[in-house]
Amino acid sequence: MPNNMMRMGLRVTSQTGLPYIFATELPVGPRAMLQTNVSALVIRSALAFLMSAIVCYVLAQFLTGPILNLRAAALRITAGDLGVRADARLTQRKDxxxxxxxxxxxxxxxxxxxxxxxxxxxxxxxxxxxxxxxxxxxxxxxxxxxxxxxxxxxxxxxxxxxxxxxxxxxxxxxxxxxASTLLNPVPLALSDLVRSIASDADFEAQRNGGTVRVVNTCDISMNGDYSLLRSAIENVVRNAVRHTEPNTSVDIQLDGPTKTDRANAIITVRDHGEGVPENELANIFEPFYRVIDADRKDENGVGLGLSITDRVIRLHGGTIEASNAIGCGLLVTIRLPLSLQSA
Ligand SMILES: Nc1ncnc2c1ncn2[C@@H]1O[C@H](COP(=O)(O)OP(=O)(O)OP(=O)(O)O)[C@@H](O)[C@H]1O
Ligand SMILES: [Mg+2]
Known part of the structure; x- marks a missing residue:
């Protein structure tokens, strides 16, 4: 028998006069008693905790599921996808x-x-x-x-x-x-397209003593609408030519998929002009938006070029964003997915 156990016996006599002895073993001392109770307590608490965690999870799913669904729909609508709705099945809830x-x-x-x-x-x-x-x-x-x-x-x-x-x-x-989708995407060589836009724009830039350079390019093919993509990229490059300081360059770069972004071709256009005030960067993609500033050159634009570009890039499943380049000038980054299927 282990040291921390003691044996107890109880003598009883039945109605017929037969003697019986009930024997049992019990833990010795208050510490042993406590040990038995603590392990039972731990198991019970763990079970209670597990049960309440399951109940909380189910309840949280029940309450936050529709909110997350609403949020996802709101974000997609904000991004311009006006046809998106929250899951219609959620309207069946009677709450x-x-x-x-x-x-x-x-x-x-x-x-x-x-x-x-x-x-x-x-x-x-x-x-x-x-x-x-x-x-x-x-x-x-x-x-x-x-x-x-x-x-x-x-x-x-x-x-x-x-x-x-x-x-x-x-x-x-x-x-x-x-338009919700591209009508006829066809295979096209993005690198040739960029080079051809740059050479046309370079001709225009020479009037101001400037140049348009393709500083980096690689052979990339993708599916898309050639004339839409051409006018979209051209709008960005022509803006850069218009805004860059005289005798400076507009630099165009075309990169293939990188380690951090395997899905897209990336086109960047950088000029050496006045750039755009930080708080107006997002607005320049809105129709008719033009940055009005006494120090800026007199601009003849309508304010529609970048909104057309933005729409064309989104129709191709890509994104466009503008930031001020280090030093001076505007840096426009276009990402175009390489996975678009042809018609
Ligand atoms: N490279 C740039 N540097 C500085 N500001 C720019 C540059 N590109 C665009 N902007 C600002 O963004 C505004 C919107 O550009 P967007 O191309 O949409 O219109 P626009 O060039 O004025 O007219 P449009 O292209 O319709 O002839 C411009 O009016 C200009 O204020
Ligand atoms: Mg323009």
């Missing part, structure tokens, strides 16, 4: 969270309806403006034939051209905003 999901989806429906009506209106107005503008151009030509060279006519011609360009860009923006 406040179910009501909240229902109200959120109704609000998203209304937003989408209002925004698409506005886009359609913008498209229709732009479209309708084209016909009188074409007639004005014809009338202008007739007038020029009659009165010959005239500076007032030159001014009218310049402004009608500008209006025409603005309307063309507006039509492009609204068309792109209404």
């Amino acid at each position: 406040e969270l179910g009501d909240l999901v229902l109200d959120f989806n109704r609000m998203a429906d209304t937003n989408q309806r209002v925004i698409s009506r506005q886009r359609q209106l913008l498209y229709d107005v732009s479209h309708e403006l084209r016909s009188p503008l074409t007639r004005m151009n014809v009338a202008l030509d007739l007038l020029r034939n009659r009165v010959g060279e005239d500076s007032a006519l030159d001014r009218i011609e310049l402004d009608t051209e500008r209006l025409n360009e603005m309307i063309g860009r507006l039509l492009t923006v609204t068309k792109l905003e209404n």
